[in-house]
Amino acid sequence: MATVKLLDDNEAAPLAREVFDDIRKTRDTDYVNNSWRAMANHPDMLKRNWEKAKEIMGPGELDPVVKELIYLTVSIMNDCEYCIHTHTHFAKMKGMTPKQYNEMLDIIGLATEGNRMMTAMQVPVDDRFKV
Amino acid sequence: MATVKLLDDNEAAPLAREVFDDIRKTRDTDYVNNSWRAMANHPDMLKRNWEKAKEIMGPGELDPVVKELIYLTVSIMNDCEYCIHTHTHFAKMKGMTPKQYNEMLDIIGLATEGNRMMTAMQVPVDDRFKV
Amino acid sequence: MATVKLLDDNEAAPLAREVFDDIRKTRDTDYVNNSWRAMANHPDMLKRNWEKAKEIMGPGELDPVVKELIYLTVSIMNDCEYCIHTHTHFAKMKGMTPKQYNEMLDIIGLATEGNRMMTAMQVPVDDRFKV
């Protein structure tokens, strides 16, 4: 249960409805998911986040699947249940293979363990790795 | 300053020296960096971590640069100074372009903000995103 | 489901019951919420935490709503479901307006993104900001 109301189209302010419409058009779907309906309580935030997401997750030098893998990795590190479910779904929709998913999990496991070991022993950066 | 001694080749136990040699051979370099010299105080851990790293960061379905981007993302989320410096370096050595780096930063910024908003409002997962 | 029993008044030790009574009196309510009933398994901890909370969240130079906003911000950063729900509730009871809530969310989003960017690029502190 959210701590705010998830606004349907009738409850949302005009600015929020405009964003809903752009989400529908951009994603070619009728469905507007809960994240946006929660943010609609704060239309300025909704608009700013949607436009930022549209730009950053859109075409670039990184492959769309890779972008989702990075988004998912951050969400796992932040332990965000909502974001883990949705971006695992989005990554699959954009073509993530089971092997790519497993490789991502392996790297997260390897890196998070390695990070803690370096921190635990306060290992100093080698001079040659300083820019 | 580390909380453990960074062991040079003479100080390291035989098992640790074997790992040092394999690092040199695998990476085609004479240099063994501080992370391994710190872990050499605990040869079993050194061996297990090196073999895991060699396997996981080696050839797979994900591009070597993408593997480094995911490793770097985890390190940024864990705020590991040592790991951020070394894996930014490794990612560049493996061909990361400035634009790819910027896109990674953008996604980390977008995701970590989005994660906190979903958590703040405790937004429930949409039924359609449940597996 | 908790990993400990939530103790009712009959199950709680005398020291814990004293704390329950002080919670009721201080908050002018009959209701003792789950956090205290969980901590009642460890009466010393219950007493220490309740007295600390009563002192710190009581009158001071910061407004009661501001105190709750800071508490809520910490809870969001720690991803504590229980604490997010209760302190969103407490903040509203103490007068938090929807606009204040939105401004807090905006600042959390801005800061958490900015924090990660500074960490990612390991930006050094400007001399003028050093005390």
Next chain:
Amino acid sequence: MATVKLLDDNEAAPLAREVFDDIRKTRDTDYVNNSWRAMANHPDMLKRNWEKAKEIMGPGELDPVVKELIYLTVSIMNDCEYCIHTHTHFAKMKGMTPKQYNEMLDIIGLATEGNRMMTAMQVPVDDRFKV
């Protein structure tokens, strides 16, 4: 040492220089601090972050000092050295008193301990606190 170059005015792209100029004008100072000079390597990110910061940290319903306290709280929770130094400085410049600072520290200590206890015991949210 940063992992990117801190760009001076001559090295920055035209879009980044425009942002530098707006920072100088908005803050009525000649000094552009390291965070912006690091982000200048990625002018789009620089512009987006500066405009967001200007808007969110500007006049609102929350007092400017309170906004800085929330920003500082997030930075402490994320363990961002750069951000802790700069925003402790900014909070003082905007009028934070020693007592307000101490109250903020007390609340962070109280909340972060309470958060971990609730998480450790997996305490369920009381029905009355659900929206």
Next chain:
Amino acid sequence: MATVKLLDDNEAAPLAREVFDDIRKTRDTDYVNNSWRAMANHPDMLKRNWEKAKEIMGPGELDPVVKELIYLTVSIMNDCEYCIHTHTHFAKMKGMTPKQYNEMLDIIGLATEGNRMMTAMQVPVDDRFKV
């Protein structure tokens, strides 16, 4: 609901079934819990993690209960619901007393508050504590 299928013995690949059998034998039980059934989607990871867990959590210089207390402490700090439930259970099975559990909670509370205060004020390490 998991984002992957929890594989039963018939669905698991031969390598995963071998691990399941070793879990049953090592723990002297018929029950293979969900963590392993989730990891079975990626048999290499399952095998690596199980063998590491068996070795690290097995006999050593630290008492089995102490090992579980450290595992549980990490899980609480990472806010891992699954791991908090299972390792609270395992710690009890290995003989953790209520008083030991309470002492662990007290130390987590004390340390996490102290950590944040040191970070908030950026307290430098005393020369005498540097190795």
Next chain:
Amino acid sequence: MATVKLLDDNEAAPLAREVFDDIRKTRDTDYVNNSWRAMANHPDMLKRNWEKAKEIMGPGELDPVVKELIYLTVSIMNDCEYCIHTHTHFAKMKGMTPKQYNEMLDIIGLATEGNRMMTAMQVPVDDRFKV
């Protein structure tokens, strides 16, 4: 460099000096370390934290070395540089062996990797592990 002044005995308020004296007496040393000198800017916090630390880290059912291992584990998970250095030192002073230290590191690595895998795949708690 700290963001607050580290107060020497002459600068500290009478209440803070009393705590300094109790630290000296309790630890049988002339040295009062930086953490307390930073907290001395806020004598109430200093007193509360010192008394809590004295009680919690004092004799109990857990061995003094085990208490330090748990404190150190929390500090590593929170990435607190000050606390990692001091509590590695304290753990050694109280008798932590190199092997115990290595076992602690192994468990932190194992648990933090396992935690992230369970979170990544959102593995549900087995019914039998629910209390």
